[in-house]
Amino acid sequence: MSVPFPAPQDPRVRADEHLELSWEMFGELCRALAMRVAREYEPEVVVGIARAGVIPGAILASLLRVEFHSMKISRREGGERVRQRPAVLSAAPSQCAGRRVVLVDEITTSGDTLRLGLAALRDVGPGEIRTATTFVRPQGYKPDYFALETTANIIFPWDRKIFDGEAWVVNPRYEGILDE
DSSP: OOBOOOOOOOTOTTTTTTEEEOHHHHHHHHHHHHHHHHHHOSSSSEEETTTTTTTHHHHHHHHHTTTEEEEEEEETTTEEEEESSSSSSSSGGGGGTSSOOOEHHHESOOOOHHHHHHHHTTOOOOOOOEEEEEEEESSSSSSSEEEEOOOOEOTTTTTTTESSSEEEEEEEEGGSSOOO
C-alpha cells in the first residue's frame, strides 16, 4: 500500500470544500501515481475503467510504456445516474490473461467499481492484478496505489465545462461553485 501524496499546500482549499484541478495538477498527480506503481510493481497492462478512469489509465500506461485497454463499469444508464451500484457493461480485456495488470479509476470511495473490475479481470486469468486511483476518500476503500487522499469534492478538468449543443458551459453540478 502506498503512502498518500501530500495534500496541496493551498490555504484556500479546506477539506470540506471543492478542489478544482487544472490539467497541469492532474498531470502531476498521474506522474506521482506512475512513480509509485513503478517502484513496487512492473505491470504489463493498464486497464482503465471507462469513462473517467481511462484518462489517468491512459496517462499511466503511457508513462510506464505498457499496453493500455479499457472496460466499462458504470453507475449510469443512458448518460443518467440511475443505478445505486455499479454494473460491468463490457467484458474484461482478454489481453490481460497471464499478465501483470493495473486496474485504474479516477477516484474511489466505496470500492464497488474497483471490486467489480477485479472480479471481471479475474475471469480472464491475469497473472497478478493491482489497483490504482488518483484520489481516495479517508474512510473509503484503499487501492494498492493512489496519488492523493482528500475529503474535498474533486472538480476534474474534463468535467468543469460541458457542451450544451451550441457552446461550452459550466457543468450544472458546479454552478455557483466555479467562477464563470
